Amino acid sequence: MAAGGGGVADPLSPAGVPCAFSPLNQAYFALASADGQLRVWETANNRLHQEYVPSAHLSGTCTCLAWAPARLQAKESPQRKKRKSEAIETSNQIDLLALGTAVGSILLYSTVKGELHSKLISGGHDNKVNCIQWHQDNGCLYSCSDDKHIVEWNTQTCKVKCKWKGDNSSVSSLCISPDGKMLLSAGRTIKLWVLETKEIYRHFTGHATPVSSLIFTTIRPPNESQPFDGITGLYFLSGAVHDRLLNVWQVRSENKEKNAVMSFTVTDEPVYIDLTLSENKEEPVKLAVVCRDGQVHLFEHILNGYCKKPLTSNCTIQIATPGKGKKSTPKPIPILAAGFCSDKMSLLLVYGNWFQPIIERVALNSKEPHVCLVRDISNCWAPKVETAITKVRTPVMNSEAKVLVPGLPGHHAAIKPAPPQTEEVESKRRLGENEISIEERLGALDIDTKKEKDDLPQTNSFPVLLTQGLESNDFEMLNKVLQTRNLNLIKRTVLRMPLHAVIPLLQELTKRLQGHPNSAVLMVQWLKCVLTVHASYLSTLPDLVPQLGTLYQLMESRVKTFQKLSHLHGKLILLITQVTASEKTKAMTCPAQKAKLVYEEESSEEESDDEIAEKDSDDNWDGDEEEKESEKDEDVDEENEEEEEDAEEKDEENGEEDRDVASEKELNGDSDLDPENESEEE
């Protein structure tokens, strides 16, 4: 028939590239690419282990390959049980790799030594080798070829032990029975041979196209009551070129039944098949079929007699690129091979291109019928020579990573307010409801601007800019205001700013303080001013604790380095400012009035509520943080003790006291803020 031609362009040659996982624990993945090179990859870390170019790689490209069974087994052939227990330690044993070529020669390559071990030519095939199978026990090698023959090799002497005609057309696939006494061969029909006599034991119908894969799926017959002769009752699986059905056959005691017992249906021609043998009757056979379209189909089935309907897969695995942006759609990444790990619970997937495949271990989750893994393989093209030798992997450290330094929110547990009392919530809401209409607000703004025009233009425009910036969250506008270095200007701006903008300003300042130290230096000046000037307002706020908690933590962590020094500094400043403050009070009355003007807008009817809220908030604060301090509030002489506390707290405590005292104490705020400045500059 037409199967004889050979060559790559043959439509009836199986798709895919010869590749195989090493036996036992799948430590290596051997792949013979179309350019005739053999590459062995380490599955555990996806590293190219070795590369080998046969001398005749251009004329005789590799058509099939097979790993030799582990060396120890080949020598001693221990019982099955023992071999299983060996599985964990015998990694170095995997050694020989048999490569069949298009010209009919068979190469034995040693992966341990990295060189060609021997070459089987004499008396072998004179056409393309289609399949190679190692005998699991006695070190024999079976190969079949387009020249219609099956050859049994003795690998010890590298000579032909036996050669016989296997079919009338080319023989495309082989498989040795679990007990090692029988051999399945297939061209289009499947034959079961007795190895000892080379006689045909059974015929099976086979496929319409050349059979590309044959595997025994069970090692024990389904019903164990009957005496087991090593072959009767066993199931095997076959897949063929251009055939989307995988057939399962059973070896029966009588020679009548020649048709398939059941079949599995897949989406395209099977390229690579792996399965886990079931150890007992209850355990299902797990089957992974890689199709030509790059999908993996997983089947889980307990083989038990006939099934007319072709079975569909329990799970389909696909891999696709993420598809960046809107333009590029996700593209499928072909899966090249799939192998079950020794624990039977995970699958090794090989995907990507043949030259740089990616090997990944995927845990099996059979619940979902369709799994699509998104993998980005774009950077896998980069040459990896360096890492191949040093074996260093560098995890990605990009700028998107979140950075937490002491003082930033999230570095320390957030200060949580005590469970909010309903009253407060209501008052808040009312505040929200009673917002001034835009018209009113515009009017107010207009008045403001008009007024400010009378004063110094620069100073006056700053508060407006600031409020506008805060309201609109305009970064540039804020920058313009906040990046000034003029201390006086800052002071005046803070004095003139509307009270409702204080909290947003503080929050903006906090955000900026967390940023780059250079800009933070400027922000400290602003913060200092705001806290000194608007302490009384701040202390009236009911939800001050959650609002300024992060700022408090930030300040605390920043002044930590020189805690004692900063205390001393604070005391000194206090002494000095107390002297100056009394002088200043007169000067400050005028701007304070202005501030009152702005204040009126929202506080007109809220006064009573505010007072209650104040008290509440005070209680809360104390309850939260400082129980000891509860009684001392009213004492006026405590300044010196208090300065060791943070700024807000003092502001709070002083809230209800008269203006003069407050202003003095507000200055206490400096004491803590200044050292912060120092620490930043370092």
Place this chain on the structure above:
Amino acid sequence: MVEEESVRVVRCGGSELNFRRAVFSADSKYIFCVSGDFVKVHSTATEECVHILQGHRNLVTGIQLNPNNHLQLYSCSFDGTIKLWDYIDGILIKTFIVGHKLHAIFTLACAEDSVFVIINKEKPDVFQLVSVKLPKSSSQEIEAKELSFVLDYINQSPKCIAFGNEGEYVAAVRDFYLSVYFFKKKTTSRFTLSSSKNKKHAKNNFTCVACHPKEDCIATGHKDGKIRLWRNFDDGKKYTYTCLHWHHDMVMDLAFSVTGTSLLSGGRESVLVEWRDATEKNKEFLPRLGATIEHISVSPAGDLFCTSHSDNKIIIIHRNLEASAVIQGLVKDSSISTGLMIDPRTKALVLNGKPGHLQFYSLQHDKQLYNLDIIQQEYINDYGLIQIELTKAAFGCYGNWLATVEKRQEKETELDLQMKLWMYNKKTQGFVLNTKINMPHEDHITAVCFCNAEKFENPTLVTASKDGHFKVWILTDDSDIYKKAVGWTCDFVGSYHKYQATNCCFSEDGSLLAVSFEEIVTIWDSETWELKCTFCQRAGNIRHLCFGRLTCSKYLLGATENGILCCWNLLSCALEWSAKLNIRVMEPDPHSENIAAISQSSVGSDLFVFKPSEPRPLYIQKNISREEVQWGVFVLRDVPESFTSEAYQWLNRSQFYFLTKSQSLLTFSTKSPEEKLTPTSKQLLAEESLPTTPFYFILGKHREQQDEKTNEALESERVQLPLTENIPAISELLHTPAHVLPSASFLCSKFVNSLLLSKETKSEEIPEDVDMEEEKESDDSDEENDFTEKTQDTNDTDLGEDIIHQLSKSEEKELRKFRKVDYSWLTVL
């Protein structure tokens, strides 16, 4: 079937590979290195271990090729024996018993029957170089007591001895002097450098020596980084030396290339320097080798170098200074502070690796997978620098998260801590930094643990620190308008009376968190972070803390520094039982109730396996290691074992690995030593048989025909060999195992005699060819018989056979033609 075998402690992870210089085989295909009690044979091309030569009963201290037979290898050991190996097949050929503790071995081509060893005489610090005569005998074990003294007061390291100029002299260095012993003159000259009294030459100490292979030239390395080249040293007064200086720190090793044209040196800088023509100007460098170069060796063929490094690796380097392969054992770091972990994703063992890296070591394949660069800063190999250390690491959520803690501490008060949280990106199959936390705590972090319970969708991490706090970190949504992101934030900070937090761990279901504060164990509710209860036994600080699993999840175990193991019942909040046991390592098996504890006593370490529910251990193994055991971990087996005996049932599903102070990784195995050490016990199943290459057809054939006439004896031997199968001498030679054969010299005469006989029978050339054919036929006859029998069903058996036959005849004709043609060609030449 398995239970009668007892559990033994087995080494894995490759012992120290960098103890001595590695040795290349003559063809540079293999490299040998000492590794504990074994010698390992690696392929230079694939890095794979081809054989493990085992037989020594103590540390192997030296290996050298047999200069008379380059397929054999000498090794010496602390057990006082020199062993001769056939490294191709991994067979022990002979054992020479010397008796003394041997520190190094040297072989010389000119000293045929003797080798040189370094032994220790009486005083602990006095070492001698002696030559040992290896007596010839057919027996396997030979006493070699004939020692002759060569040099005294030498350094014990083999780096300080070198033989030069084909064995004319030996140079040895120690402290401040170089002594050279001339074998012919039997004199010793000694050259001394100015010693430490002079401040300028404070670090003049010799560290290593190498001799030029062809000339009278000695290179010595010094502590200050200088290399001195000595010449004219056969004259005590006229000697000269030149200085080469590049290294800023001690020169660790020196080696001349095979031709002697270049000198290789290496040191702590981890840069291999090649000095061409021994001049300071012509230097070539191979930088960034990763760790201090301890040894350098050169292959006899001259095409490869190799460097052994302090981090337990051997780098094979091409002549053009390109690293081609790395043979890497378990990386040895100065200290393992991360402990042993299992990466849930790759099932690899994870611990400190190269400085600033985490190493992933595959236990299934017993090889290193890769190093993960956590710190990502160039490591400067310099003495006394304070480096950033990777102190803690933990995996969470099925390997999706990795937390690492690094620290740098220059002074007591200046502690720099950083915690990094890495997320595994499935798309790119790698870790990506998610959150970096500076100074997560104000003092050292003592423990890091993830909550791995399934019901917790939100990943939770707890860090405990000496600053008296433990912090709970949770993953929160950080999305803003620019990007979707998640990040870690601190959720809760807990403390207990300002005690230092020493350990933390989550219960199996994640509902409880146990944090130990010095002597006190506190239990916290992981939902609300409320303190539930405290346990205190007043028996010293808690060293280890763990919850029971599965059926024993109501128990909490704590091991204290005063040697008490306590088990508390969480339901009754009372002490269930306690035992007196000085526990170093306590490790729960994540897949069973079992807990393994390793206790330390003056004699050694003992292993106890127990269930928290009963105070009686399931299994005890005494003396698992002479050293202190530092870390342990349970690893789930891929394929469960089936031990029926109760004592071994704990090994059924899991395997226990532990790490000793000297960083050797050990485990328990029930397999017999032969089975465990597979690579030595088995051999390649197939013989090497490579067909002739085209190159051979061009050159080899001509030569063969050229030789044909003159060298008929050879031909006849090749042909006659199969015939002589019945000659006893040859059958003896061929069928006795190589390691029990008498020496070759003994067999030689017999063998040659047998061949001579056959030569007489030979007559002419052409009949001989016919003979050959016939022999082949007869050789194959057995197989052919089978062949014909088997192929009866297939129709055209005879045809195939005929083809073979005809082919051979036609070939013969062709060959004859060829021969004639070639003859003429030859005569012309």
